[in-house]
Amino acid sequence: MTEAITHLKVPMEEQRLCLGPDGSVAHVSHVLATIGGRWKLPILFRLFAQPAWRPSQLLRDIDGISQKMLTQHLRDLEADGLIARHDFGEQPPHVEYTLTDAGRDLMPALMAVRDFARRHQS
Amino acid sequence: MTEAITHLKVPMEEQRLCLGPDGSVAHVSHVLATIGGRWKLPILFRLFAQPAWRPSQLLRDIDGISQKMLTQHLRDLEADGLIARHDFGEQPPHVEYTLTDAGRDLMPALMAVRDFARRHQS
DNA sequence: CAGCATCCCTCTGGATACTG
DNA sequence: CAGTATCCAGAGGGATGCTG
Numbered sequence: 001m002t003e004a005i006t007h008l009k010v011p012m013e014e015q016r017l018c019l020g021p022d023g024s025v026a027h028v029s030h031v032l033a034t035i036g037g038r039w040k041l042p043i044l045f046r047l048f049a050q051p052a053w054r055p056s057q058l059l060r061d062i063d064g065i066s067q068k069m070l071t072q073h074l075r076d077l078e079a080d081g082l083i084a085r086h087d088f089g090e091q092p093p094h095v096e097y098t099l100t101d102a103g104r105d106l107m108p109a110l111m112a113v114r115d116f117a118r119r120h121q122s
Numbered sequence: 123m124t125e126a127i128t129h130l131k132v133p134m135e136e137q138r139l140c141l142g143p144d145g146s147v148a149h150v151s152h153v154l155a156t157i158g159g160r161w162k163l164p165i166l167f168r169l170f171a172q173p174a175w176r177p178s179q180l181l182r183d184i185d186g187i188s189q190k191m192l193t194q195h196l197r198d199l200e201a202d203g204l205i206a207r208h209d210f211g212e213q214p215p216h217v218e219y220t221l222t223d224a225g226r227d228l229m230p231a232l233m234a235v236r237d238f239a240r241r242h243q244s
Numbered sequence: 245c246a247g248c249a250t251c252c253c254t255c256t257g258g259a260t261a262c263t264g
Numbered sequence: 265c266a267g268t269a270t271c272c273a274g275a276g277g278g279a280t281g282c283t284g
Contacts, residue, residue: 025163027239028232032154032163038257041147041154055266066258071267081242093264093266102242109234110150116231117149120203120224160277177246188278193247215246215284248283256275263268 031106034080037073039065041110044099047083048107052096082106153228156202159195161187163232166221169205170229174218204228 035041042062046053053061059070074097077083082103088094099107157163164184168175175183181192196219199205204225210216221229 023167024233024236025167027236027243029163031235031239032158036154036158041151045145045147064258066260067267068259068269069257072257081244087266091265095266105241106238109231109238111146112231112234113153114146114149116228117153119227121149186278188280189247190249190279191277194277209246213245217246246284248281250280250282251278253278254276256273258273259271261269264266 031109034076034082035106035110037069037076039069040073040077043070043073043077044082044103044106044110047097047099047103052086052098054094054096058097077103153231156198156204157228157232159191159198161191162195162199165192165195165199166204166225166228166232169219169221169225174208174220176216176218180219199225 035044039062042065043058046058046061055070055074059065059067062070074083074085078085078097081100083097084100086096086098088096157166161184164187165180168180168183177189177192177196181187181189184192196205196207200207200219203222205219206222208218208220210218
């Protein structure tokens with residue numbers, strides 16, 4: 001590689017769509033921030049594979065997670081509108097978590113990321 | 123919401139596809155790790171909007187980035203196969219970065235994430 | 245121009261123990 | 265069972281200055 005790289009022109013529209021304070025970068029960054037926690041994907045994918053989980057089930061099923069991080073991530077995901085908390089008000093306590101419509105709508109995008117990873121598996 | 127949530131059955135195939143050491147979670151997590159740096163999306167989207175950039179251009183164009191983080195992220199992205207470094211061996215130094223085929227292939231997945239963010243913009 | 249080295253600080257997340 | 269509180273170590277990243 002000793003030859004200068006051709007700088008193909010790209011329409012300014014494309015640039016504005018990608019960059020800037022409210023462009024693609026900001027949108028994607030925001031989503032990545034909401035799913036960026038250490039255990040958020042394991043939680044989301046479980047709620048996708050099986051619609052309702054109790055915290056104790058997740059705690060047992062997700063290997064290595066602590067109760068503190070489970071609760072914290074569930075709170076975050078709920079605040080970001082990806083999952084919903086259902087309290088049955090029973091004694092002993094009974095709580096279940098499910099994906100929201102937004103949470104379900106996110107999964108195809110994550111599958112696109114997964115498919116990319118599969119295509120370029122090392 | 124006082125009624126028990128119906129636990130719809132999901133095929134075991136789906137579960138194995140999503141979870142486990144080599145399932146979707148691992149794949150997506152790996153990709154998120156490679157693009158998770160503070161300035162990696164700004165870099166990738168710029169290389170997507172315009173094919174070749176010199177480090178000094180990126181340093182001027184990406185508001186707030188330091189030279190240390192620019193170099194570090196460029197190294198990481200190169201090691202992960204998303205971008206390529208082209209050294210023209212001139213004096214003064216002349217280096218350009220471009221997306222690799224893999225890097226270009228990643229963008230549609232990121233666009234899917236962006237479109238999700240747009241649909242659910244708050 | 246491209247890149248490296250050092251210091252420092254914040255934030256995430258792990259371990260542990262406790263409450264209703 | 266569901267959730268909270270505290271302490272603490274490590275990674276990520278900002279500021280600054282230097283080299284070929």
